[in-house]
Amino acid sequence: TDGRNPEVREATVSTADGKPIGVAANVCTPAGLEDAVRQGADGIGLFRTEFLFLDRERPPSEDEQYEVYREALEAFPDGRVVVRTLDVGGDKSLPYADARESANPFLGARGIRRSLGPDADLFETQLRALLRAAAAESGTLSAMFPMVATVSELEAALTAVESVATDLETAGIAHELPELGVMIETPSAALSAADLAERVDFLSIGTNDLTQYVMAAAREHDRVADLHDPCEPAVLRAIERTVEAGHDAGVRVGMCGEMAGDPDLTALLVGLGLDELSMSAVTIPEVKANIPRIDATEAASLADRATSATTVEGVRSRLAADDAGAG
Ligand code: PEP
Ligand code: MG
Numbered sequence: 001t002d003g004r005n006p007e008v009r010e011a012t013v014s015t016a017d018g019k020p021i022g023v024a025a026n027v028c029t030p031a032g033l034e035d036a037v038r039q040g041a042d043g044i045g046l047f048r049t050e051f052l053f054l055d056r057e058r059p060p061s062e063d064e065q066y067e068v069y070r071e072a073l074e075a076f077p078d079g080r081v082v083v084r085t086l087d088v089g090g091d092k093s094l095p096y097a098d099a100r101e102s103a104n105p106f107l108g109a110r111g112i113r114r115s116l117g118p119d120a121d122l123f124e125t126q127l128r129a130l131l132r133a134a135a136a137e138s139g140t141l142s143a144m145f146p147m148v149a150t151v152s153e154l155e156a157a158l159t160a161v162e163s164v165a166t167d168l169e170t171a172g173i174a175h176e177l178p179e180l181g182v183m184i185e186t187p188s189a190a191l192s193a194a195d196l197a198e199r200v201d202f203l204s205i206g207t208n209d210l211t212q213y214v215m216a217a218a219r220e221h222d223r224v225a226d227l228h229d230p231c232e233p234a235v236l237r238a239i240e241r242t243v244e245a246g247h248d249a250g251v252r253v254g255m256c257g258e259m260a261g262d263p264d265l266t267a268l269l270v271g272l273g274l275d276e277l278s279m280s281a282v283t284i285p286e287v288k289a290n291i292p293r294i295d296a297t298e299a300a301s302l303a304d305r306a307t308s309a310t311t312v313e314g315v316r317s318r319l320a321a322d323d324a325g326a327g
Helices: 031-038 062-075 120-133 151-170 187-191 193-197 207-215 233-248 263-271 281-293 296-307 312-320
Strands: 020-027 044-048 080-084 140-145 179-184 202-205 252-255 276-280
Touching: 020 031, 020 080, 020 281, 031 062, 031 281, 044 062, 044 276, 062 080, 062 120, 062 140, 080 179, 120 140, 120 151, 140 151, 140 202, 151 179, 151 193, 179 187, 179 193, 187 193, 187 207, 187 233, 193 202, 193 233, 202 233, 207 233, 233 252, 233 296, 233 312, 263 281, 263 296, 263 312, 276 281, 296 312
Parallel strands: 020 044, 020 276, 044 080, 080 140, 140 179, 179 202, 202 252, 252 276
Antiparallel strands: none
16 A cells, blocks of 8 residues: 555545635654645645754755755645745744844744844755755645744745845756745734735735734643634634635635644634645544535635624634534
8 A cells, every 4th residue: 555544535625515625734844744645635734844953953954955845745746835934933942043032932033033134044045945846846835934924024035035046047056936925823914914915825824823922822821721712703803804815815825723623613714715724634534524514605604603703602602503514
């Protein structure tokens, strides 16, 4: 056998009324690629690249990264692999990069803020590896930027991509521009989603961080765990608004936070209009089984009822009374 789980659907799935929904995997190590294939992922919706950079004395070379990105594309020859550029800072630091601590690391220099500042050299090397890998025959490479808070940051990141493309062109090195996307993880990004969407090919909602920042309740913080709930009406409204802004700009909108893999929320997420859900590989078969039982029109009215609830309990009771299908 090829190691695939016989329980999984290998083909892409659509709702009962024919809306295709991408079901992709979140992967954070090369070993995770195999799991994603085995569980029937359509592609990789979030390839976290921190593993390449953490626990070592020196950053990975361009060639080392290129090989890893190629490996991911080869695992999904007909799919899309969305690689997220380095997202350190917050709770993760690098021994070879600027390690100044700040009192509130999650509100400090993390993700794209570092890539456009103290880690610009790491960013450039990663972009070179990504643009080279994008020229591969197998699979479709996309790249996305984490923790974007402003249109100016996105524009600076896109300028960095262009400048790397020019350098590769001048040096006669094979490369291609990947599709480019932005993660929606900050309230400012959700509120600026229309302006961000105009500049990219896709949006990807990171509900782990979006929830933390919308609710001002840290991830994995016992005393505020109740508040860190993506079903809070304010978080749902931020998601709803982001999806609408993306679609108005004609770009696809995915979700790659933990929420995307909660099988009890599949109908809600389809109803909110998400085009792709990306999750831990283990939850893929269940979510893929849910989707064909969902009617997208009924799910949209469920989403309307959920986003108009005033409390998280109200959201949950509306979901429990759901007749939109699975979930
Ligand atoms: C998120 O914030 O929802 C996300 C997917 O990114 P990470 O969990 O890696 O911060
Ligand atoms: Mg995040």
